[in-house]
Amino acid sequence: MTVAAGLGYVLISLGPALSLFVSVIAKKPFLILTLLASMLFWLISLIVLSGAWRGFLPLKSASWWPYVILIITSVGFQEATRLIFWKLYKKLEVILDAFAEEKFRSRLSWTDKMQIALAGGLGHGVAHAVFFCLSLLTPSFGPATFFVDRCSHMPLFLVSAIISLGFMIIHTFSMVIAFNAYAEGNKLNQITIPIIHILAAVMTLINLAPGGCAIGVPLLYIIGVVVLRHCWQMVWRKLTEQGNRQRNSSNIHVS
Amino acid sequence: MAEANPNSNPAVLETLGEEMVRIVAPVSACMLLVVLLVTALSSSSGGGLASIATIAYSDDSSDSLWDKLKGALLSSVSFVVLITLLTFLLVLLFYLRCIRFLKSYMALSSLVVLAFLGGEVFLLLISRFYVPVDVVTFSLLLFNFAVVGVLAVFLAKVPIMVNQGYLVIIGVLVAYWFTLLPEWTTWALLIAMSLYDLAAVLLPGGPLRLLVELAISRDEELPALVYEARPVEHLPGAGRRLWRERRDLASNSSSNSNNLEAGDPASQDTSLVIAEEGPSVSALTAPFLQQQLERHGEVDLEGIGLSSSGAIKLGLGDFIFYSVLVGRAALYDFMTVYACYLAIMAGLGITLLLLAFYRKALPALPVSIALGIIFYLLTRASLEVFMVQCSTNLLMF
Numbered sequence: 048m049t050v051a052a053g054l055g056y057v058l059i060s061l062g063p064a065l066s067l068f069v070s071v072i073a074k075k076p077f078l079i080l081t082l083l084a085s086m087l088f089w090l091i092s093l094i095v096l097s098g099a100w101r102g103f104l105p106l107k108s109a110s111w112w113p114y115v116i117l118i119i120t121s122v123g124f125q126e127a128t129r130l131i132f133w134k135l136y137k138k139l140e141v142i143l144d145a146f147a148e149e150k151f152r153s154r155l156s157w158t159d160k161m162q163i164a165l166a167g168g169l170g171h172g173v174a175h176a177v178f179f180c181l182s183l184l185t186p187s188f189g190p191a192t193f194f195v196d197r198c199s200h201m202p203l204f205l206v207s208a209i210i211s212l213g214f215m216i217i218h219t220f221s222m223v224i225a226f227n228a229y230a231e232g233n234k235l236n237q238i239t240i241p242i243i244h245i246l247a248a249v250m251t252l253i254n255l256a257p258g259g260c261a262i263g264v265p266l267l268y269i270i271g272v273v274v275l276r277h278c279w280q281m282v283w284r285k286l287t288e289q290g291n292r293q294r295n296s297s298n299i300h301v302s
Numbered sequence: 303m304a305e306a307n308p309n310s311n312p313a314v315l316e317t318l319g320e321e322m323v324r325i326v327a328p329v330s331a332c333m334l335l336v337v338l339l340v341t342a343l344s345s346s347s348g349g350g351l352a353s354i355a356t357i358a359y360s361d362d363s364s365d366s367l368w369d370k371l372k373g374a375l376l377s378s379v380s381f382v383v384l385i386t387l388l389t390f391l392l393v394l395l396f397y398l399r400c401i402r403f404l405k406s407y408m409a410l411s412s413l414v415v416l417a418f419l420g421g422e423v424f425l426l427l428i429s430r431f432y433v434p435v436d437v438v439t440f441s442l443l444l445f446n447f448a449v450v451g452v453l454a455v456f457l458a459k460v461p462i463m464v465n466q467g468y469l470v471i472i473g474v475l476v477a478y479w480f481t482l483l484p485e486w487t488t489w490a491l492l493i494a495m496s497l498y499d500l501a502a503v504l505l506p507g508g509p510l511r512l513l514v515e516l517a518i519s520r521d522e523e524l525p526a527l528v529y530e531a532r533p534v535e536h537l538p539g540a541g542r543r544l545w546r547e548r549r550d551l552a553s554n555s556s557s558n559s560n561n562l563e564a565g566d567p568a569s570q571d572t573s574l575v576i577a578e579e580g581p582s583v584s585a586l587t588a589p590f591l592q593q594q595l596e597r598h599g600e601v602d603l604e605g606i607g608l609s610s611s612g613a614i615k616l617g618l619g620d621f622i623f624y625s626v627l628v629g630r631a632a633l634y635d636f637m638t639v640y641a642c643y644l645a646i647m648a649g650l651g652i653t654l655l656l657l658a659f660y661r662k663a664l665p666a667l668p669v670s671i672a673l674g675i676i677f678y679l680l681t682r683a684s685l686e687v688f689m690v691q692c693s694t695n696l697l698m699f
Binding site for chain 1: 313314316317318319320322323324326635636637640641645647648651677680681683684685687688689690691693694695696697698699
């Protein structure tokens, strides 16, 4: 509607990401590079998907099942890229550990690894927000606004900003959980993350129904809260584990 | 006793990749400014620039595709030929040790870029945003801006932020001017410049390679527009030195202390990054990448390959052509901008890794421009349709 409104939409979708960036990532150059690399990964996966689907687009059917196939293939492919990202990270971790040994005489601590996972997840989330929401926001800087029929409560820009905020949270923290799960070999979490992703993506299918976004968006946020809580519990558990280990080892030293 | 301390070393994440970020940040700033300028001024820009790049062909929208292609190729080839001639001239002058002439020529061309191009851009901005300012104030401010810029870049000792800021501004201005070219010419020019860069740096007879070897053999610095990232400081309490001091020390080839222990000058590897300032309004640049390494006695870092004491130099031409690509992408849509930005960053990262691996002069343009063009075409062809389809139906994943 104006530059102010446009900026408002940008900040709705990217505000928490910006604060995460400034507080955690900005001071550590390696995390900035990880962020850029994971954004690139996400973009490449998206380009491959769009290339694969190019022949079938634009989907003119009013029914919902082509969209289901679209979503399931896309999410499946993205989970595969998450796995590839993890494998690359494992190779990089070897180099990083060697570097840390040489320079600082210690290895990467698990908080470092968590932070790298956070940066990776944030990269995915920010790339999602940029490509699904920001790239469409250009008209919103002008004098008018745009409503879609299916969700006529709010302008399209506002709805997509809110949805991409929810997805940003989901992407960021599920990457932390996923990296931890791969590292520990926790099969339950490894399966949970793709399921949550598919669930969240399928929630957006509810938006296809007229007026559906009033249900779909809050459900998405419920999933986001679940992911957040799961991640918090996992990190808290690890913190207390490490703390106990510290205390035990120092007890052994003393005695 | 080395215990496993969970909060031990944030230092690893903080030091690794620092030089890369110090190059990524100004390149991103330059691209951001060019995109903002292009989107703010695109509606009001007139066509028809009489310039060197259009000496062969000036775009006319009623021409057929083949005509446009031919015209664009002709323009870009003539541009590249011109740049090659000028670079050889530069090599000749450097060989004949006309350093003062080169320096004053560079200063003059920076002045022209800042005063005339900058003045034109500011005038366009003023008329676009209806800024109330009168002629006298404007000319005074512009004069100060241009003169301080020339001093900051070439002639005086200034804080490094001012120097870097002015280099970025020069890059922005020239890149904005380049985006005013017709579309096909811009793309043809980018491809031609990447190929020229590749040839000029890597082929044995290439002018830039000759320049590099001359500079190394004489152990002098080239008078050129080069963006040098601040070196990573390791000594605690080592203050920030003035920028000029360090370069003077380097050119005197005395013991070159770089906020670190004095490395042995003879063991300095210098590979090169140069951007030269061409004639009149068009800043011609022959960009490639330099890394100045200093070998300590103690630590010789392999693995990642970026020396912790290295300062990466990037020619201003790289800044300019990356921003031209992104600016031209901005003239289409913002999605292409984001895609091309990520592609260029990826290309830059790859080039820096190759630099750390090969440790010699490398062309910085080809990889990034190639990736940028590929991503631009892919985005325009397939990604955009996909995204619009999904987002307008509020389907996201």
